[in-house]
Amino acid sequence: SFVSVSYNAIFCSGKTIKLDNVTFHQYVNLTRFKSEKTVSFVPPDGDFELMKYCFTEGVSLPYQILRTIKELGQTLMQVNVKVKSVFGVKMFALVVIRIPVPKQTVKQVSKSHQVEQSIMLPIDSLLWKIRKLPGQTKPTLSADVELISMMAEKRSWMRPPIQMEFEVPK
Secondary structure, eight states: OOEEEEOSOEEETTEEEOEEEEEEOTTSOHHHHHHHOEEEEOOOSSOOOOEEEEEOSSOOOSEEEEEEEEEOSSSEEEEEEEEEEOSOTTOEEEEEEEEEOOTTEEEEEESSTTEEOOOSSSOOEEEEEEEEEETTOOOEEEEEEEEOOOSSOOOOOOOOOOEEEEEOOO
8 A cells, every 4th residue: 555644844732843864764665754744655565664753943842951060270170050841730751861970080979869879880970860850840950070180181071961861641
């Protein structure tokens, strides 16, 4: 059987979402898609992936993260991370946040009871697990990070992005 789907944009809560980096299964007629914005293909047998895409505009993210790092000399850093959940009050999520720290980190002392120490040695990140993060809240992590004193010239630390995983229970 032949399948044809008209495509202009994706609508979500009354907003148009622009798709970027769209790739289609090899059976999709790309000429027709480019000219008519219609996805046409003959489905293969079994399960298959029709298209891959990402979107960057018109998307409301469920969290906002603000990181502040203060370097207190060559052997101590203060790390503060605030997570704002911007979804409804009645919803909650399981959240795991990995906050990178410099390679010369030897010890981390959390000022929050919700932080679990990273098991990997050398320590490469703070691992913050929030088992039940309700909507419209702003929990904050504060931690002191102790570093090995560097005898050589001080190198500036490129602050990698924070990684976050979350799951909203059904």
